[in-house]
Every structure is written in structure tokens, then in C-alpha cells.
Amino acid sequence: MRALPFTGGRFCYQLALSLALALGCGGGVWADEHAMKPPGEALTGSMSETEEGSSQAPFGVSRWGVSLSGYRYAESLMQITGPAFGLRADRPFAAADRSFMLESELSVGYADYSSPVSGDINGLLRIGSAFFVHPGSRPGATWIPHPEFGLTTEWTDLRGRSTAGKVGYERFNLSLWLGGSWEISDAQQANVMQLRAALLLAGWQRSMLAQAGTQYRNVTNIQRRGLMISLEQPWQWGETRASIRVQLRAVERSNFASAGADTVYEPANRSAELNVTFWQ
Numbered sequence: 001m002r003a004l005p006f007t008g009g010r011f012c013y014q015l016a017l018s019l020a021l022a023l024g025c026g027g028g029v030w031a032d033e034h035a036m037k038p039p040g041e042a043l044t045g046s047m048s049e050t051e052e053g054s055s056q057a058p059f060g061v062s063r064w065g066v067s068l069s070g071y072r073y074a075e076s077l078m079q080i081t082g083p084a085f086g087l088r089a090d091r092p093f094a095a096a097d098r099s100f101m102l103e104s105e106l107s108v109g110y111a112d113y114s115s116p117v118s119g120d121i122n123g124l125l126r127i128g129s130a131f132f133v134h135p136g137s138r139p140g141a142t143w144i145p146h147p148e149f150g151l152t153t154e155w156t157d158l159r160g161r162s163t164a165g166k167v168g169y170e171r172f173n174l175s176l177w178l179g180g181s182w183e184i185s186d187a188q189q190a191n192v193m194q195l196r197a198a199l200l201l202a203g204w205q206r207s208m209l210a211q212a213g214t215q216y217r218n219v220t221n222i223q224r225r226g227l228m229i230s231l232e233q234p235w236q237w238g239e240t241r242a243s244i245r246v247q248l249r250a251v252e253r254s255n256f257a258s259a260g261a262d263t264v265y266e267p268a269n270r271s272a273e274l275n276v277t278f279w280q
Helices: 011-024
Strands: 063-075 078-095 096-116 120-135 146-161 167-184 193-207 219-223 225-236 238-249 269-280
Touching: 063 096, 078 120, 120 167, 146 193, 167 225
Parallel strands: none
Antiparallel strands: 063 078, 063 269, 078 096, 096 120, 120 146, 146 167, 167 193, 193 219, 193 225, 225 238, 238 269
């Protein structure tokens, strides 16, 4: 099997999109995320009321917080892991005479890349963002979810040379999600847990393959099938309000696209994140 790089996009585009939305409301290429035809040949180189003192803010109220998280992204032949620091904000707004809630998040972290094919490289920069919009009123029954529309982005700078001498490149993903969230509260309405489930509408994985060699050109693969599930539990220490969240995501293989010297695709991938947020 021959190996090639990762997929990516531009830092300025990622950062501009994230900030605007959050504040307004030589060798080969690393090969574990792409494969060439024929299959098997890899590329070188993816308003609920709460009691006073509750760790959960009342529904429909603005709040913000800082977060710490651990992240793991995996494909069959590689993985990216690392910590991140982030900002989160919930902000109500009105549109078309209706109320809505925007949940936004921006995280910046370092990640380590490892692959039995392409080698290892540490200290990579990774920036992610997530935005979810849902109606600003509680459903009539607890089992009915808040319908939601979501947008997530992920940029990773894999440029550099790995321990195996492979050359990496930037990768950028933008994905649209449709799903719902449920609020699960205890008898006193003091700790409202949130369950979220969403299906992938479409994902665009941009690979800056030209950074890995002149024989390649930048390419965008489209992902059509995926699932995201998260569970967030609030808790409190004295006056400190916080929450812990576990999020899992699975995305299936993309379409094929020509990258110049080869035809490439994004393999199926899985990711997991553990996040702790301290709310203000």
C-alpha cells in the first residue's frame, strides 16, 4: 500500500466563520484518510425554571463559559488526539416573530498524529467550532425534542514531516446536521441533563493536497452519512456552576474525487470528546 496525507482548509476561513457566528449572537503525503482506486490502495502522507443555586441556567437565558476538553479522532490507519481550550455561549434571539436559542462553541487545541503507515508528528494546531439553533420554547411533553439545525467545523494543520518522512497538509471540514435535543430533569428541576442526537445532512472535507506535492491538487470530498450523539450533565461546587459532556460522532466514507495524480476519498471515521465547562 502506498501512503499519502490528510485533508484540510484555510485557517483564516475557519477562524473568521467561528468568530463571526459566536460573537454575533518533499516526501510522500500522509495516507490514512484517503485511498486511491482501486479500493484498498491508500494515499500517502479527516424556558425551564430552575431553583436558585442550580448548575443549569434557565432555558432561554444568555450565558457563557470556558471549557477544557480531550479529543480523539480515528480512522482505520491513523488517529489524532489531544487537549483543547474553548469558549461556549448560549444566546436567545428573535426572528420572524419567533424566539430561538443559539448554542455556540469555539475550541483551540494541540493534537498528536500517529499512524503505522505514515509515522508520527506531535504538537499540531487544531481549531473546531459548533453552532446549534433550536426554538426558544419548551415542547409540550418531555419526550418531544427541540428540533435543531447544526453546523460544525474542524481545521487541523498537519503540515510538516512525520517520523516516517511523510509530508502532511491542512485539512478542513464543514458539516451540516439535523436533529433534536431533550432536557432530562430530576424531580426538583435542579439538574437538567441534555441529550442531543443529530444526523449528518452533508459534510465537505477539504484537503490541501498541493501542499504535499506538485503532482497533487487540492480536493473536496463530500460525506453524506453520519451520526452525532452527546450527553451533558450539569453540576455545582458552591457558587461554581459547571457541566460535563460526552460526545460521540461517526461518519461514513465519502465520495471519490480526482486529486490530480490520484483519485481519493475520505475513509469512515469516528471521534470522541470529553468536555468540562465552567459557566459564568
